[in-house]
Amino acid sequence: MTRQEIAERVIKTTARELHLNTSDIKESDNFAMELGADSLKSIELVAAFEEDFDLSVNEEEALQVQSVGGAIDFFDSIINKK
Amino acid sequence: MKNYELQDVEKPNLVEDIFPYSLPPLIRFEGKIHETIDGKIVEFDPNEVKTRDIHLTDTTFRDGQQARPPYKKEQMVKLFEMLSRLGGPNGVIRQSEFFLYTKNDRDTIDECRNLNLKFPEITGWIRANKGDFRLVKEMGLKETGMLTSSSDYHIFHKQNQTRKQAMDQYVEVVEAALEAGIRPRCHLEDVTRADLPGFVFPFVQRLERLTENQPDDMKVKIRLCDTMGFGLSYPNAAEPRSIPKLIWRLRNECGITADRLEWHGHNDFHKVHINGASAWIYGLNALNGTLFGLGERCGNPPLEGAIIEYVAMKESLCGIDLTVITELAEYYDKVINSRIAPNYPFVGKDFNTTRAGIHAGGLRKFEQIYNIFDTTALLNRPPRVSITDKSGTDGIALWVNEFLQLKGDDRLSVMKVAKIQRWVMDQYEIDGRMSSITDEELEEQVKIQLPEQYAIFKQKN
Missing domain, CATH: 3.20.20.70 (Aldolase class I)
Known part of the structure; x- marks a missing residue:
């Protein structure tokens, strides 16, 4: 899966979980500050990414990710084993 | 005045000579x-x-x-x-x-x-x-x-x-x-x-x-x-x-x-x-x-x-x-039908139960942070978490892992229990609940949200 494909899926999942339009989401957006994800929503978002990508991630590492771009890089590194 | 310098150690000092965990904290004296x-x-x-x-x-x-x-x-x-x-x-x-x-x-x-x-x-x-x-x-x-x-x-x-x-x-x-x-x-x-x-x-x-x-x-x-x-x-x-x-x-x-x-x-x-x-x-x-x-x-x-x-x-x-x-x-x-206060040390129902999410998080990561000694081995009382709107996803994860008796890498992450936590929060935020979530209600949620793990647990028990 390319980084572009991963980015599209992360943004689509984020929009669905946070009830936003995909066009409103930028890679630089911080999940909590710009997109309004509280702590439970952040966990639900990671759970949704796990389901969409069909994988399990390390809890501590995943919850340290702050931004959309960071999430794209995080899943890119796992899926493409960078 | 004595000057104390920060000792930025690589390994934590858990003061285990006083807090062995396998026994209650030891009482030592220095001098007369x-x-x-x-x-x-x-x-x-x-x-x-x-x-x-x-x-x-x-x-x-x-x-x-x-x-x-x-x-x-x-x-x-x-x-x-x-x-x-x-x-x-x-x-x-x-x-x-x-x-x-x-x-x-x-x-x-x-x-x-x-x-x-x-x-x-x-x-x-x-x-x-x-x-x-x-x-x-x-x-x-x-x-x-x-x-x-x-x-x-x-x-x-x-x-x-x-x-x-x-x-x-x-x-x-x-x-x-x-x-x-x-x-x-x-x-x-x-x-x-x-x-x-x-x-x-x-x-x-x-x-x-x-x-x-x-x-x-x-x-x-x-x-x-x-x-x-x-x-x-x-x-x-x-x-x-x-x-x-x-x-x-x-x-x-x-x-x-x-x-x-x-x-x-x-x-x-x-x-x-x-x-x-x-x-x-x-x-x-x-x-x-x-x-x-x-x-x-x-x-x-x-x-x-x-x-x-x-x-x-x-x-x-x-x-x-x-x-x-x-x-x-x-x-x-x-048998005697005599009630002991829930917060009574060593024996009360809640003596080693935490309700705060931040404490549950600590307990889940390293039990010794919020348990006074090895209450499981010494008193046959594992530390517990009581679930309310304050216990957080960490509290849910702790409760679910203890309930399903999962150890080590088998223990579920907070992501896996997020749906149960959402159900808990809805109880308070939408339904205006004022009481703690009971063990029976949580078991029902585990059965609904984690059917595979629940089935394995029931087979073993």
Whole structure:
């Protein structure tokens, strides 16, 4: 899966979980500050990414990710084993 | 001023020499304790408790029973058996005292004796009069406590006696006990409010002269009864409230040895446990207590608390089986129908239960952060989390992993339990719930949201 494909899926999942339009989401957006994800929503978002990508991630590492771009890089590194 | 530099270590210092986790936190002392008595400094060595034969004596069936409806005979026999197991083969719970007044009291003693347990030794409790003493003889006990009230509140206003009349009456019963080969244990009622040099010390010295030629196991014992909980363990507190001074004078001025001195406290000022433990440190051997501190008014030293203090002081279990504390609590709850406060240390339903999400997070990552010692191994009580809107996803993860009995890498992450946490939050935010989530409700959520894991768990259990 390319980084572009991963980015599209992360943004689509984020929009669905946070009830936003995909066009409103930028890679630089911080999940909590710009997109309004509280702590439970952040966990639900990671759970949704796990389901969409069909994988399990390390809890501590995943919850340290702050931004959309960071999430794209995080899943890119796992899926493409960078 | 001493300058302290930050030591930025690579490995954490968990101070495990004091907090071994496999035992309650250890109690260690550095140096001597100093007390001013008659203008002179006297010294106490607190480290003596490490080697002195300190122990517990039980009054669950005497003072404990004065504060509640009577126990049934079979309940007392069961509790006696459990006390024996709790104290272990070394007799850390050395004696247990019983009333002798009713047929039920005497039948209970017979049944407890029939258990043939080495410890606790059964002793009696009587008022200091010859009529009561006959009961002790009839029961064939080796030792009895007798009420020898020591303050003028009791002597003048309860007994309507002079000090001489009171003392003569007490001594008469002590002499009768000695003649019958029964060891007397004089309970100095209200001693922390008594005229010590004017009555207590002359009385104790007279008792000491009475038994000075007796063999060691017949010498008089003295129980210091802090009847109203007035005793103070603070250094240099004034007499008669000072526990250190009282013990020091009885040992050094009246000649009573540590093995013949006992502390009996009351909790009217929230000092009952620390006063009892301090009495051990200041030089007496026996601490008298009741299960769960049940006793007159605010209660007595809690026996289970004292035994954990004992382990902490001795730095060893010494044959004690602390899991019996949990058995005893369950017995009180289910059979005796006596409720223990949820936040009561070591036994209450919530004593090692956390509700705060931030604490649950700590507990989940490293149990020792929020658990006082290995309560699973020592008390058969794993730490728990109670689920509310404040317990967080960490709390849910902890509850679910404990419920499903998952260990190591099998334990579920917060992401896997997020749907359950959302259900919990909806209970409060949408439905306006005010109570905690019950275990049954959580199990139902596990069944719905984690069907695979639930099925595996049910297969195993």
